[in-house]
Amino acid sequence: xxxxxxxxxxWYNGKQKSFLGYCSxxxxxxxxxxxxxxxxxxxxxxxxxxxxxxxxxxVPDKYYEKYKDIDPSLGFESQRMxxxxxxxxxxxxxRKVYAMVSNIDDNIGKLINKLDELGIADNTIFVFMTDNGxxxxxxxxGLRGKKGSVYRGGVKVPFLIKYPKGLATNKAVNTTLAQIDxxxxxxxxxxxxxxxxxxxxxxxxxxxxxxxxxxxxVFEERPLFFYWTRKLPELYDNVAIQQGPYKLVGNTSFNxxxxxxxLFHLEKDPYELENLVExxxxxxxxxxxxxxxLVNELTTSPNLKEEQRPxxxxxxxxxxxxxxxxASGQRGIWTQQEVYGYWxxxxxxxxxxxxxxxxxxLEKEGKxxxxxxxxxxxxxxxxxxxxTIELKNVSLKAYIGSVTPHFMSGGKSIFPLWVEFERID
Numbered sequence: 338x339x340x341x342x343x344x345x346x347x348w349y350n351g352k353q354k355s356f357l358g359y360c361s362x363x364x365x366x367x368x369x370x371x372x373x374x375x376x377x378x379x380x381x382x383x384x385x386x387x388x389x390x391x392x393x394x395x396v397p398d399k400y401y402e403k404y405k406d407i408d409p410s411l412g413f414e415s416q417r418m419x420x421x422x423x424x425x426x427x428x429x430x431x432r433k434v435y436a437m438v439s440n441i442d443d444n445i446g447k448l449i450n451k452l453d454e455l456g457i458a459d460n461t462i463f464v465f466m467t468d469n470g471x472x473x474x475x476x477x478x479g480l481r482g483k484k485g486s487v488y489r490g491g492v493k494v495p496f497l498i499k500y501p502k503g504l505a506t507n508k509a510v511n512t513t514l515a516q517i518d519x520x521x522x523x524x525x526x527x528x529x530x531x532x533x534x535x536x537x538x539x540x541x542x543x544x545x546x547x548x549x550x551x552x553x554x555v556f557e558e559r560p561l562f563f564y565w566t567r568k569l570p571e572l573y574d575n576v577a578i579q580q581g582p583y584k585l586v587g588n589t590s591f592n593x594x595x596x597x598x599x600l601f602h603l604e605k606d607p608y609e610l611e612n613l614v615e616x617x618x619x620x621x622x623x624x625x626x627x628x629x630x631l632v633n634e635l636t637t638s639p640n641l642k643e644e645q646r647p648x649x650x651x652x653x654x655x656x657x658x659x660x661x662x663x664a665s666g667q668r669g670i671w672t673q674q675e676v677y678g679y680w681x682x683x684x685x686x687x688x689x690x691x692x693x694x695x696x697x698x699l700e701k702e703g704k705x706x707x708x709x710x711x712x713x714x715x716x717x718x719x720x721x722x723x724x725t726i727e728l729k730n731v732s733l734k735a736y737i738g739s740v741t742p743h744f745m746s747g748g749k750s751i752f753p754l755w756v757e758f759e760r761i762d
Contacts, residue, residue: 340395341393341395342359342360342361342388342389342393342395342396343358343359343360343395344356344357344358345360345363347360347363351654359396359397359440360387360388360389361387361388361389361437361440361441361444362440362444364385364386364387364444365385365444365445365447365448368383368385368448369447369448369451371383372448372451372452372455373451373455377455377456377457380527385448387441387444389437389438389440389441390433390434390437390438390441390471391472392472394430394433394434394437395433396433396436396437396440397436397440400436400437400439400440401432401433401436403435403436403439404432404433404435404436404439405432407432408428409423409427409428409431409432409435409475409476410422410423410427410428413476416479418478418479418608419479419481419608419610420476420479421474422474423474423475424474427473427474427475430473430474430475431473431474431475431476434471434473434475435475445465449463449499458501459501459502460501460502461500462498462499462500462503462523462526462527463498463499463500464496464497464498464499464519464523465495465496465497465498466494466495466496466497466516466519467494467495468494468516469484469485469491469492469494470482470483470484470486470489470490470491470492470493470494471483471484471490472484477490479607479608480493480607480608480609481608481609481610482609485565485575486565486575487563487564487565487575487576487577487586488577488586488609489603489607489608489609491565492563492577496514498546500526500546503526503547504546504547505546505547505548508546508548510542510545510546510552511552512542512545512552512553512556512557513556513557513561513579514542514556515539515561516539517538517539518539518540518541518542519539520537520539521537521539521540521541522539522541522542522543522546524541525541525543526543526546540553540555540556540559542556557581558580558581559580560578560579560580560624560627560628560631561578561579561580562576562577562578562628562631562632562635563576563577563578563579564576564577567668567670567671568668569635569636569641570632570635570636571591572590572591572632573587573588573589573590573591573593573597573598573628574587574588574589574590575587575588576628576632578624578625578627578628578631579603580624580627582602582603582604582605583600583601583602583603583620583624584600584601584603584609584624585598585599585600585621585624585625585628586598586599586600586601586609587599587628595614595618595621595622595624595625596614596615596618596621598614598621598625599612599614600612600613600614600617600620600621600624601613644681646681646682646683646737647659647663647680647682647683648682648683648685649682649683649684649685649689649733649740649758649760650684650685650686650687650689650733650758650760651685655759655760656690656692656757656758656759656760657757657758658755658756658757658758659680659682659740659755659756659757659758660754660755661678661752661753661754661755663680664678664679664680664752665678665679665680665681665739666678666679666752670752673752674695674696674697674751674752675749675750675751675752676752677741677743677750677752678741678743678752679739679740679741680739680740681738681739682736682737682738682739682740683736683737684709684733684734684735684736684737684740685735685760686733686734686735687732687733687760687761687762688730688731688732688733688760688761688762689730689731689732689733689758689759689760689761690727690728690729690730690731690758690759690761691707691714691727691728691731691756691757691758691759692725692726692727692728692756692757692759693705693725693726693727693742693744693753693755693756694724694725694753694754694755694756694757695724695725695726695744695751695753695754696724696754697724698721698722698723698724699718699721699722699723699724699726699744699746699751700721700722701721701746701747702717702718702719702721702746703717703718703744703745703746703747704716704717704718704744704745704746705718705726705728705742705744705745706741706742706743706744706745707728707731707740707741707742707756708740708741708742708743709734709736709738709739709740709741710736710738710739711734711736711738712733712734712736714728714731714733716728718744726744730761742756
């Protein structure tokens with residue numbers, strides 16, 4: 338049985354290390370150890386990122402026991418909100434997710450208790466948030482869509498902040514905010530000056546949190562652009578723009594007109610069920626024009642035109658691991674094996690041990706390859722099955738460009754999960 342979240346091997350200060358226990362417990366224990374080492378008089382920053390609740394849906398038995406007999410689809414009959422129909426698999430997935438969430442609740446509690454124990458809770462800014470909506474059908478307050486969707490169920494997330502010394506307690510903020518606003522807000526609360534040599538996309542909402550203003554017009558007037566894909570925005574598929582109470586959603590083609598979109602008034606229709614595009618075509622046209630401006634601004638960004646290249650062979654990161662989540666190539670590259678992929682890198686001349694890791698064990702012998710525009714490194718591999726291949730003492734030339742690793746066997750080209758380069762000279 339796959340137990341990816343139990344007794345995992347994790348990256349720890351640039352090295353792989355084996356741990357005992359459940360991943361969320363391990364992350365929290367390490368966070369607490371970090372906090373304990375900090376001086377009470379010196380500022381510190383801790384970013385604790387759980388991978389739960391996420392597939393694979395694995396949780397300690399004591400948490401699953403709390404939910405194993407419930408029906409997650411019941412209890413919403415009196416709610417004036419839509420609720421998705423749930424299959425038996427959906428219900429079982431929800432039980433596991435709620436168990437994982439309960440585990441996170443306990444771990445967050447442990448961390449907050451540690452701040453209290455150390456006497457620094459009142460002067461510590463504590464933020465809890467998530468990155469996107471759920472993967473599975475479950476309770477999301479009736480919101481439409483899930484992860485990977487630009488409807489509210491996919492993009493609206495919780496945000497809680499605790500700062501007893503600097504903020505009023507038990508305050509709800511209804512202004513629409515975004516992740517890009519978090520950094521300037523924390524900077525203002527910490528009285529840290531923002532850098533002036535770059536554009537800061539977000540806006541500070543510290544004044545709202547402090548109760549100095551109920552809301553600020555800058556947040557209501559600015560457009561927020563949403564899209565979901567592993568690459569650039571697709572015109573006009575799975576994209577949306579929100580400004581004030583209005584939201585325009587595109588699940589259409591590149592040459593679509595405003596009437597092909599969906600238009601919602603979120604204050605009157607928080608569940609995005611009533612398409613107003615025919616009643617308000619001018620508002621749809623206005624929002625689509627704003628969307629086009631934002632897409633153009635994004636796609637002409639210098640950081641997209643000239644992406645940052647990992648540097649292979651530097652002493653600052655040796656070994657260096659190229660992960661397929663950062664690779665370019667075909668769509669679906671993060672999940673499939675028989676797929677074309679590559680990384681844009683800079684290689685420093687030197688000798689390397691190169692390690693390939695594959696998602697599934699390779700069953701048939703074949704040829705392991707590493708290709709650049711100036712070199713092709715290959716070796717026949719016959720010791721099967723294996724999910725790891727290592728090439729030792731490979732001489733690589735200085736190079737800037739794409740590097741393509743793959744395993745050739747039986748007419749198939751299999752892309753690795755990750756490739757590790759360790760400079761040895």
